[in-house]
Amino acid sequence: MAATRETTWKEWLITDMPGSAMQARLGSGYRAWLSLARSRTSMFGLSVLLVMAFLAVFAPLVTPYAPNAMAVELRLQPPSWDHWFGTDELGRDIYTRVVYGSRVSLSIALVVALIVVPIGLFVGMTAGYFGGMIDRVLMRVTDIFLAFPRLVLALALVTAVEPGIGSAIFAIAVTSWSPVARLARAETLVIRRSDYIHAARQQGASSLRILWRYIAPMCMPSVIVRVTLDMANVVLIAAGLGFLGLGAQPPLAEWGAMLSTGRSYLYDSWWVATFPGLALLLASLALNLLGDGLRDVFDPRQD
């Protein structure tokens, strides 16, 4: 039997003579991954996020109780083997509620990111590429949204619409897209003067093609970094809205809301507020660490 290719996956990925476009793309993705993996803090952040995501997705399978199962005789129990994080004022298991709460927080962050990236990119790239009146108008609109303090504007919007997860997402997204637009515009202003853009125009490429195939891939890295770091904030803002009773409505488990009710019991039953608080901290920290790591990968500053 003829000896087949003995190259391992690794070698195939990092070869410097890729045999196809797919191999080249996978290879460069792998290299970026290796670069990210070099940073221990980023790996920590990533692992925390992955664990949280896993728990969130499989919440019913990894929690011993139902999130809304009340047991008034077991109210305000301290952490024990039966209830790892203790119980709250209605006897509900806090660990279960924290896990279910992660569903709310993480999904809000994710959906906001998915909304904000396309809108911000579109507005920013269009303004940066075409310049002139288009740029001025789009940037003034961006400035208007940028001028409001985020939490306040989110509050106003949520109260205007019916409070709930959907409106929280809407409100936070509305206040989050402007910085992404500005970033995309700044990158586009620089990129559009590159020789390869001139070359593309000279070949007859339309503006749309240039924006979509040439400029967007160049803007993506810094936008991704920015949005990842921003998601840390989004998690906190969503919790803030929940804290004020404007996000997920009770009895839905949500970290901010849990913090809010836990306030009254802080001195005697510290666990009611502390564990959701820690979860919030961990989620935000993990996103920050991951974002920092991504920035070092995409925009390294060599010594």
Place this chain on the structure above:
Amino acid sequence: MSSTPARTEQAELPLLDVRNLFVDFRTTTGTVGALRDVSFTLGRERLGIVGESGSGKSTVGRTLLRIHGKNGIVRARRLQFAGRDLLGLPEREMREIRGRRMTMVMQDPRYCLNPVLKVGNQLAEACRAHSTMGKAEAWQKAVDMLDIVQIRNPARVAEYYPHELSGGMGQRVMIAMMLIPNPDLLIADEPTSALDVTVQRQILHLLDRLVAQRRMSLVFISHDLNLVSGFCDRILIMYRGRIVESCAADQLHAARHPYTRGLLDCAPSMDRKVDRLNVLVRDPAWEQ
């Protein structure tokens, strides 16, 4: 016009004594060898170091000044400046040498001048760093230095900010700054590469005169073989981190290493018309 011979009757130590120098750089993808077994000495003369990109010529200059960056690993049997070993020298003592007895002029003056300070102030600061001058005296010395590098209206130019200088003027300012401490050795790393051809000439004339007047040693790093051969006493040709040829400048036409010959042959010349330029064929054996 023959070049002035190196002063061989000196019994003193060579100014620079480099033996078996290896420099590697740690990168994210492993260790890269920048210099391999480089050995040379330098007296009171002008030494040219010529090479293409990746030859390691700039690394030589930076290693001498120990500004190669913390990713650099330097090993050598000997690396001496005026009899002092540079390898084990503590940073504090290295600072005495760097910028005082050994200075460097680089390619782009804009990266070496502080953009928010006036030119005169930067020169004055350099004056005061190496002496006990007062402010007024230092400013006057700064203006004098600008005059020495043949800047017209030196008093006015001293009030300029770096971004107001043209390429040639910026280079003169940098030369002025590097000459203030009256160094024994001046390292020039592609000092004229970013300048227009006519301005290049002027800067070279200037360097020529100043180096001769102050009896400094000069290490002139460049990619331009013809330029260096007209300017220096001796030339080292580097290829991929190694010195492949060492000869006197006026003996360049008799160079023996195929890389040197190849370089000499492949340059377009204004003297004759050729159909195709000679192309350098790299031999892997040159890297041994």
Place this chain on the structure above:
Amino acid sequence: MGAMIEIDRLNVSFGDGSQAMRVVDDVSFRVAKGECFGIVGESGSGKSTILRTIMGLNSNFTGRIVIDGQPFETRRAREQYRHIQMVFQDPYSALHPRRTVDWSINEPLLIQGYPDRDRLVVEMLESVGLSPALRYRFPHQLSGGQRQRVAIARAIILNPAVLLLDEPTSALDLSVQAEVLNLLDGLRRAFGLTYVFVSHELAVVAHMCDRLAVMKQGVVVEILSAEQLRRGDAAQEYTRELIAASLPYRREALAG
């Protein structure tokens, strides 16, 4: 026979009102089909601006630009563009950093709707002396000379009539420059291209071009043939200065 390129009293200014600066001042020249015409000058001479204006990057000009009998206005039809292509100075920004060599050369074919693109890409890579095995590399995995070859491949794959070359070898090592210049020369003869070659190096222009214009601060100082340049037979003072500055440096005899 009409010239391939006719530039007549071209004027380009930047800035408005009192800040307006004449970057190209009343420049005229003609280039025959298949010729290599050089433009030499120092920084600020306007030589690159002329190329960019011909390419259509500057709409702010007065004067006539006629390519292959067709006048170029400030607003052009998309069709008119692709007959003129450019090779840029900096190999590091000439190619899209996140796209493979294959993508960069394929794009013009995709945009213009050519069939049989795969074969054309491979042929073009071979024409510029690159192994097709390099096809899926990214620009940062290529040397400066290789990048420039890819840029050249991209420029000629659409069969332009005119190739504008803006210091194409200035950023390359000497040995690599020789290869690229030979390549450019060979391609010109093989495909009957017309070149306008801008450089600050007289020796390079003297080698590549048949005729050249010497520019200083936006003005054409003189137009002469490469032969005249080699003989040092220049009418204007500035040209003679340039020639003198391009000769190998000779140390002054110092009196001790």
